[in-house]
Amino acid sequence: MTRAEVTELVLCAKRLKGLTWKEIHEKVSVSTSPVVITAAMLGQMRLEPNEAAKAAELLDLPKEAEILLTEVPYRGSLPQVPPTDPLIYRFYELVQVYGTTWKELIQEEFGDGIMSAIDFDMTLERQPDQKGDRVKLAMSGKFLGYKRY
Incomplete structure (x- = not known):
C-alpha cells in the first residue's frame, strides 16, 4: 500500500460516512490543529500513533493505512506545475x-x-x-x- 492509496481510502471513507474535515479533526485530535490533521489525512503531514489509531477506527482503515499515516510523508507534491485546480x-x-x-x-x-x-x-x-x-x-x-x- 502506498501513501497515495491511503489518501484515496481516507477520501472514500469520508465521502461514504458523510463526514466533514472538522468532524474528523474533532474525533482524531483536540490538541493538534485542524489544518495539520487535514493535511496529514491528505498525505502532507504525519499523525501521532494515537491519532492514527483514532482515524483508522473512525474511517475503517486497515492496519497498514494506520501505520502509513504515522510515517514521514513526501511533502509538497502537486500533480503538475502550475496547478490546474x-x-x-x-x-x-x-x-x-x-x-x-x-x-x-x-x-x-x-x-x-x-x-x-x-x-x-x-x-x-x-x-x-x-x-x-x-x-x-x-x-x-x-x-x-x-x-x-
Whole structure:
C-alpha cells in the first residue's frame, strides 16, 4: 500500500460516512490543529500513533493505512506545475504576484532569512460579508535568519 492509496481510502471513507474535515479533526485530535490533521489525512503531514489509531477506527482503515499515516510523508507534491485546480492555482497566482513583495517586506522587517513552513501555524475562517463571504487565512511562521559561516 502506498501513501497515495491511503489518501484515496481516507477520501472514500469520508465521502461514504458523510463526514466533514472538522468532524474528523474533532474525533482524531483536540490538541493538534485542524489544518495539520487535514493535511496529514491528505498525505502532507504525519499523525501521532494515537491519532492514527483514532482515524483508522473512525474511517475503517486497515492496519497498514494506520501505520502509513504515522510515517514521514513526501511533502509538497502537486500533480503538475502550475496547478490546474482553480482554487490551488489562486495560491500559485498569489505567490507569482505578491511573492517578491512578501520577500521584500519580510526581509526589510526581519533581515536576511525566511519564514519557516515547519515551525508554522495557519488558521482559516469564514468572514461574512454582504458582497459575498470572504476566506481569511492567517499564517504565522518562525523567522529563520541565514547564518554566515
